[in-house]
Every structure is written in C-alpha cells, then in structure tokens.
Amino acid sequence: xxxxxxxxxxxxxxxxxxxxxxxxxxxxxxxxxxxxxxxxxxxxxxxxxxxxxxxxxxxxxxxxxxxxxxxxxxxxxxxxxxxxxxxxxxxxxxxxxxxxxxxxxxxxxxxxxxxxxxxxxxxxxxxxxxxxxxxxxxxxxxxxxxxxxxxxxxxxxxxxxxxxxxxxxxxxxxxxxxxxxxxxxxxxxxxxxxxxxxxxxxxxxxxxxxxxxxxxxxxxxxxxxxxxxxxxxxxxxxxxxxxxxxxxxxxxxxxxxxxxxxxxxxxxxxxxxxxxxxxxxxxxxxxxxxxxxxxx
Amino acid sequence: xxxxxxxxxxxxxxxxxxxxxxxxxxxxxxxxxxxxxxxxxxxxxxxxxxxxxxxxxxxxxxxxxxxxxxxxxxxxxxxxxxxxxxxxxxxxxxxxxxxxxxxxxxxxxxxxxxxxxxxxxxxxxxxxxxxxxxxxxxxxxxxxxxxxxxxxxxxxxxxxxxxxxxxxxxxxxxxxxxxxxxxxxxxxxxxxxxxxxxxxxxxxxxxxxxxxxxxxxxxxxxxxxxxxxxxxxxxxxxxxxxxxxxxxxxxxxxxxxxxxxxxxxxxxxxxxxxxxxxxxxxxxxxxxxxxxxxxxxxxxxxxxxxxxxxxxx
Numbered sequence: 001x002x003x004x005x006x007x008x009x010x011x012x013x014x015x016x017x018x019x020x021x022x023x024x025x026x027x028x029x030x031x032x033x034x035x036x037x038x039x040x041x042x043x044x045x046x047x048x049x050x051x052x053x054x055x056x057x058x059x060x061x062x063x064x065x066x067x068x069x070x071x072x073x074x075x076x077x078x079x080x081x082x083x084x085x086x087x088x089x090x091x092x093x094x095x096x097x098x099x100x101x102x103x104x105x106x107x108x109x110x111x112x113x114x115x116x117x118x119x120x121x122x123x124x125x126x127x128x129x130x131x132x133x134x135x136x137x138x139x140x141x142x143x144x145x146x147x148x149x150x151x152x153x154x155x156x157x158x159x160x161x162x163x164x165x166x167x168x169x170x171x172x173x174x175x176x177x178x179x180x181x182x183x184x185x186x187x188x189x190x191x192x193x194x195x196x197x198x199x200x201x202x203x204x205x206x207x208x209x210x211x212x213x214x215x216x217x218x219x220x221x222x223x224x225x226x227x228x229x230x231x232x233x234x235x236x237x238x239x240x241x242x243x244x245x246x247x248x249x250x251x252x253x254x255x256x257x258x259x260x261x262x263x264x265x266x267x268x269x270x271x272x273x274x275x276x277x278x279x280x281x282x283x284x285x286x287x288x289x290x291x292x293x294x295x296x
Numbered sequence: 297x298x299x300x301x302x303x304x305x306x307x308x309x310x311x312x313x314x315x316x317x318x319x320x321x322x323x324x325x326x327x328x329x330x331x332x333x334x335x336x337x338x339x340x341x342x343x344x345x346x347x348x349x350x351x352x353x354x355x356x357x358x359x360x361x362x363x364x365x366x367x368x369x370x371x372x373x374x375x376x377x378x379x380x381x382x383x384x385x386x387x388x389x390x391x392x393x394x395x396x397x398x399x400x401x402x403x404x405x406x407x408x409x410x411x412x413x414x415x416x417x418x419x420x421x422x423x424x425x426x427x428x429x430x431x432x433x434x435x436x437x438x439x440x441x442x443x444x445x446x447x448x449x450x451x452x453x454x455x456x457x458x459x460x461x462x463x464x465x466x467x468x469x470x471x472x473x474x475x476x477x478x479x480x481x482x483x484x485x486x487x488x489x490x491x492x493x494x495x496x497x498x499x500x501x502x503x504x505x506x507x508x509x510x511x512x513x514x515x516x517x518x519x520x521x522x523x524x525x526x527x528x529x530x531x532x533x534x535x536x537x538x539x540x541x542x543x544x545x546x547x548x549x550x551x552x553x554x555x556x557x558x559x560x561x562x563x564x565x566x567x568x569x570x571x572x573x574x575x576x577x578x579x580x581x582x583x584x585x586x587x588x589x590x591x592x593x594x595x596x597x598x599x600x601x602x603x604x605x606x607x608x609x
Contacts, residue, residue: 018501025503026412032404037424039470043435046443098332106326107333119598121336126524126594127587128531130558131343133565134583138346142571159339166336192325213430220432223533223558227565249434249534256438256538264442271435282430286423 047275051268059269063235064251069262074270077251079237080150080230081219084247087154088161088218093211095158096165100207103166104173105195125163132160133227141228148229151241156224161214168210172203205292212285216278222249248274347587350580357574363581369544371578372564382546383582386461386554387530390540393465393550394472394529399522401469402476406518409477410484411506429474437538440467445539454551459541462550467539468532472525479524483517484510520600527593531586533558557586 062073107114136156146152176199184194225247233254234246248270255267355363358378366379405425409418444463449456456462487510495505511518541553542563555563561579569575 022501022503026408029404029408029412032401033408033421033424035401036405036428036470036473037421040424040428040431042443043431043439046439047435050442095332095335098329099335102326102329102333106329117333117336119595120340122598123591123594124336124339126527126590126597127343128528128533128558128590130531130533130561130565131583131587131590134561134580135339135343135346137565138350138580139342143346159335159342162336162339190319190322192322216430220430220434222432222434223562226533226537226562249432252434252438253534253538256434256441267438268442271438274432275435278430278432279427282423282427286426 044275047268047271051265051270051272054266054269055272059266059273064233064246064254065235066233066258069260069266072263072266074248074251074255074266074273076234076237077246077248077270078273080153080234080245081248083150083238083241083245084154084157085215085219087150087241088158089211089215091154092158092161092165092214092218096162096211096214097169097207099162100166100169100173101195101200104170105191105199121163121166125167129160129221129223130227132156133224135159136224137227147242148244149242150238150245153225153228153230153245153247154241156228157218157221160221160224161218164214164217165211168214169203169207172206172210173199175206176202205288209285209289212281212288216281216285219281220249220274220278222247222253225250226253343587347580347584350577351584354574354577354581357577358581367546369546369560372567372569372575376574378578380582380585382544383555383557383560384585385546385548386540386544387556387558389548389550389554390461390465390468390536390556391526391529393462394469395522395526397466397469398472398476398525398529402473402521402525403480403518405473405477406480406484407506407511410481411502411510425474425477428470429478431471433471433532433534434538436467436471437464437535440464440535440539452551456551457541457553459539459543459553460551461540461554464536464538464540465550467535468529471532471535472528475525475528476521479521480514480518483514483521486517487513516600520597523593523597523600527590527597530556530593531558531590533562537562557582561586 058071059073060075060078062071063075064077065072103114103118107117109115133156136152140146140155141148141152146155180198180202181194184198185191189197229244230246230250232244232246234244238245252267252270252274255263255270258264362378363380366377367381368377368379369382370377405421409421413421440463441459444466445456445458445460448463491509491513492505495509500509536556537559540556540559542555542559543553544555544560545552547554561582564575564579569579
C-alpha cells in the first residue's frame with residue numbers, strides 16, 4: 001500500500017493541460033496556412049476591384065490596341081488560348097495516358113531503359129517552362145520549320161504538360177487494385193483486354209482530374225509563348241493551325257508592360273477572366289475527385 | 297460423367313497452358329504504348345539538341361574566361377559584353393528571397409496538415425494550396441508589380457525601384473509554397489505511425505514528436521522538396537520579367553531592378569534578334585546554363601526522394 005501513497009507530483013509525467021508553447025506552436029502552424037489563405041483572398045479581391053471598371057463585353061469583343069485603351073480588348077488572346085488548349089488536349093492527353101499505361105502495366109522495372117524513362121519524366125516535370133520555349137524556338141519553329149504558328153505553340157505546350165499528365169495518370173492507374181486485374185486475367189482476358197475493359201474504366205475519374213489540372217497549367221502558361229513570337233500585337237483570330245497567334249496570359253503580360261494606367265486596369269480585368277476559367281476548371285477537378293473517388 | 301472425367305484427367309497432346317498462337321494485336325499495342333513513353337525521351341533529346349549547337353557556336357566566339365570572368369552583361373548592346381555574373385547573381389538573390397519565404401511557411405503548413413489537422417480541416421486547406429499552385433505566374437507578376445511594390449515603397453525605410461528583386465522574390469516565394477508544403481507533407485505522411493507512438497509512449501508532447509521525431513525521419517524527403525522548389529524558383533520567368541525587370545546591373549541590392557537568367561532569355565527571345573547573330577546564340581548559351589543548373593538540382597532531388605522511399609516501403 002506504500003506505493004499508492006506516493007506523492008502525486010512524482011507520478012505526474014506530463015503535467016496538467018498542455019504547456020503554453022504547445023499552443024503557440026499550433027497557432028504558428030495554423031497561421032502559416034492562414035497567411036496563404038489571406039494572400040489568396042487579397043490577390044483575388046485586389047484584381048477584381050482593380051479590373052471591375054473594364055470587366056464588360058468590350059474585353060472579349062475587341063482586339064488589342066496600343067493606342068485606344070477604352071476600346072481595347074483581348075479577343076485574339078481568348079481565341080488563341082482556346083486553339084492551343086484544344087490542340088494540346090488532342091495531343092498531350094492520349095500520349096500521356098498511353099505512356100502511363102506502359103509504365104504502370106507493361107514496363108519491367110529491372111530494365112535500365114524503363115528506369116531511364118521514369119527518371120527522365122521526373123526531370124522533365126521540373127524543367128523551367130522558358131527552356132521549353134527554347135525547345136519550341138530551336139527545334140519546332142526553326143528546325144521542323146513550323147514557324148511561329150498555333151501548331152508550334154500547341155506542340156511545345158503539349159510537351160510541357162506531358163510529364164504532368166503521365167504522372168497523374170500513373171497515380172490513377174496504380175490506385176486500381178491488382179485483384180481486379182488478376183480476376184480479369186483468370187477469366188481468360190488478354191493483358192490489353194484487361195487494361196482496356198477493367199483498369200482504364202476504373203481509373204477514368206482519376207485520369208480526368210489529372211488531365212484537367214494539366215490543361216489548366218497549360219492555360220496559365222506564358223513564358224514559352226514569349227519565345228514563339230506570340231508577344232506581338234495580334235489583331236485577328238487564328239484561322240487554322242498554321243496561323244500566327246497570341247494567348248491570353250501573354251496579352252496580360254503585354255498590357256502590364258504598357259505605361260498607361262488604363263492598360264493596367266484592362267490587364268486586371270483580363271486576369272479576372274483567366275482566373276474565372278481556371279477556378280472553374282479546378283473546382284470541376286476537385287468535384288470529380290470527391291464524387292468518383294473509389295476506396296477499394 | 298465418365299467422359300467428362302476422362303477429359304479432365306487426360307488432356308490431349310496439344311493442351312499446354314502456354315498461348316496457342318502468337319497475339320500480334322497485343323504486341324502491337326505494347327509497341328504503341330512504348331512509343332508514347334519514348335516521347336518523353338525525345339523531348340529531353342530535343343531540348344539538348346536545341347541548346348547544344350548554338351551554345352557551342354557561342355563559345356567559339358566568346359571565351360569561357362570572358363563569360364565567367366567579367367561582371368558586365370549586355371549582349372544586346374553595342375559593343376556587347378558577355379560577363380554572365382549579373383544575371384546569375386540576380387537569379388540567386390531572387391531565389392534566396394523566395395526560399396526564405398517558402399521554407400518556413402511551406403514546412404509549417406506541411407507539419408500542420410500531416411500531424412495536426414483533422415480530415416475536415418485538411419479538406420478545407422488542401423484545395424487552398426491547390427488553387428494557389430494553379431494561379432498563373434503572370435498573375436503573381438501583376439500582383440507583385442502593381443500591389444506589393446507600391447505597398448513596400450510605402451512601408452520600407454529604404455527606396456525601392458518600381459521594378460525590384462524584393463517583391464519579385466517574395467511572390468516567387470509564395471508561388472513555391474505549395475511545392476514545399478505538398479511534397480514535405482507526403483514525406484511526413486510516409487513516416488510510420490510506430491515512430492510517433494513510440495515518442496508519445498515516452499511522454500513526448502505533440503510538438504516534440506513533430507519537431508524531433510517526424511521532421512528528422514522525413515528529412516531527405518523535405519530536402520528533396522526544397523531543392524525542387526529552388527529549381528522552380530530559379531527558372532521562374534513571368535514573375536521576374538514583370539516585377540524585377542530586364543536591366544542587368546551587377547548589384548546585390550534587393551531594392552534594385554535586376555534581370556535573372558530566365559528574364560534575359562524571355563526579353564532577348566521575344567525581341568527579334570536575327571537568327572545566327574551573337575545575340576541570338578546568347579539566348580541558347582544562357583538557356584544551357586539554366587538547364588544544367590535546374591537539371592542538376594532535379595536529379596539530386598529525385599535521388600533524395602528515392603532514398604527515403606526505400607527506407608519506408
């Protein structure tokens with residue numbers, strides 16, 4: 001019974017309640033997230049109030065102008081971005097998904113060339129976008145002689161988002177449990193039949209989410225286009241893949257570079273349009289993920 | 297019944313489990329898939345090919361000694377000068393400012409999300425980081441130039457150019473917070489629960505466990521995240537082009553306008569330097585330098601990730 005009468009202070013290892021520094025630490029962590037949130041809110045609020053006076057149909061019905069800010073718009077940027085995104089979706093998404101299927105379902109990881117492909121994709125995902133601009137300029141525009149056209153822009157930006165598509169598609173394919181594949185193979189399906197009829201349908205929501213995020217990266221990208229002649233004043237809509245073009249982010253860049261204040265307001269208004277498109281795509285991706293995410 | 301038994305127990309001479317005939321379709325599909333995967337290799341080769349020839353030509357006209365040995369940069373001026381240090385210093389300085397912003401904020405966010413947040417809180421904050429990661433850099437540049445710089449000019453005691461390294465660096469820092477946060481969080485989530493439980497069992501508090509157990513255990517993954525973020529910051533173009541400007545002066549003053557390597561490539565590449573001129577080749581020489589720098593960092597980062605994955609899987 002002597003043990004039970006030990007003074008309480010000696011038994012108490014942790015102390016009552018949490019010490020102050022635990023609370024402070026938690027608050028410090030939380031406030032760093034709050035800073036990110038506040039920054040985001042500030043950015044959106046500032047851009048919206050700044051661009052509000054010019055956020056009307058003049059913005060998307062008129063072509064850019066360096067002389068008359070009151071009637072200038074970004075129509076050619078919007079159509080150019082639509083062309084680029086459409087072509088990028090056609091080129092980068094199938095290629096990326098096929099490459100992801102190869103790496104997840106066929107590649108033998110003990111082979112050096114498969115490991116090289118993997119390492120290479122991880123590296124490419126982190127190559128600065130301006131370097132892709134150099135690739136577009138040196139190889140696609142000059143060597144392949146595509147010139148400064150929609151096609152050059154779309155191929156360049158497809159190569160830029162390809163690693164992102166591959167990485168996210170691989171994650172979606174990997175999330176399909178092996179038992180699904182084994183079941184299908186046991187019933188006599190070939191490997192491709194298994195992939196095409198079981199694995200792909202099961203991983204489509206994940207692939208779609210990743211694809212949308214990759215395309216929204218392509219929409220916001222400006223640096224490679226600087227190298228591809230899209231920085232000039234384009235006062236017409238592209239009429240095909242061999243037409244010269246500009247994109248919305250570069251229009252915004254051009255407007256910021258002007259010295260007159262009216263153009264900065266126009267830039268803010270164009271940013272609101274760009275962000276609205278991106279937020280829409282982002283929320284679609286998040287919704288898709290939450291709605292169709294399967295827990296196997 | 298008897299005949300069925302017979303069939304099952306005595307297979308004919310040709311009933312082997314191996315496939316009876318070659319499946320050409322399956323092989324063709326595999327080749328197609330491999331070809332898609334090889335596009336990425338072709339991309340890397342394309343980048344190297346695009347950079348290599350003009351770079352070699354550049355260094356046959358400008359000596360390495362002049363490139364790395366002088367501090368005056370003006371390839372587009374006449375007479376041109378090719379001392380690369382001003383744009384390297386500008387790149388490093390803006391990257392340093394960015395990383396000073398991003399490491400504490402990103403790491404704190406990662407610790408909170410991985411160790412403290414309930415699933416509900418995570419569901420709120422993860423999308424915030426994702427949206428932040430999805431904001432185009434040209435938007436950050438606009439914000440730096442027309443909001444942050446005037447604000448800093450009002451509150452800071454020293455003078456700030458309309459285009460300056462400080463606000464560009466701050467915004468590049470905000471841009472890379474999601475990279476630091478999400479990759480570090482992945483690394484911390486990969487630390488086995490047993491380590492945390494062992495720490496709690498010894499009477500450690502949550503803070504001690506996070507800082508002294510989880511953080512060191514995830515260290516290589518966090519280092520990989522930070523290196524990747526540095527590489528992104530060093531190659532960032534639009535924010536620095538808009539907010540830090542294109543003037544190459546050899547200075548360490550963060551309040552001054554300075555062109556980074558990426559900003560130089562952007563300004564020279566968007567102008568109309570005639571193909572084959574020394575100004576045109578300079579774009580590729582600086583591009584090679586930037587590519588080698590970021591490639592080395594990415595490779596090192598990938599190695600670190602691989603290392604920590606081997607430990608816990």
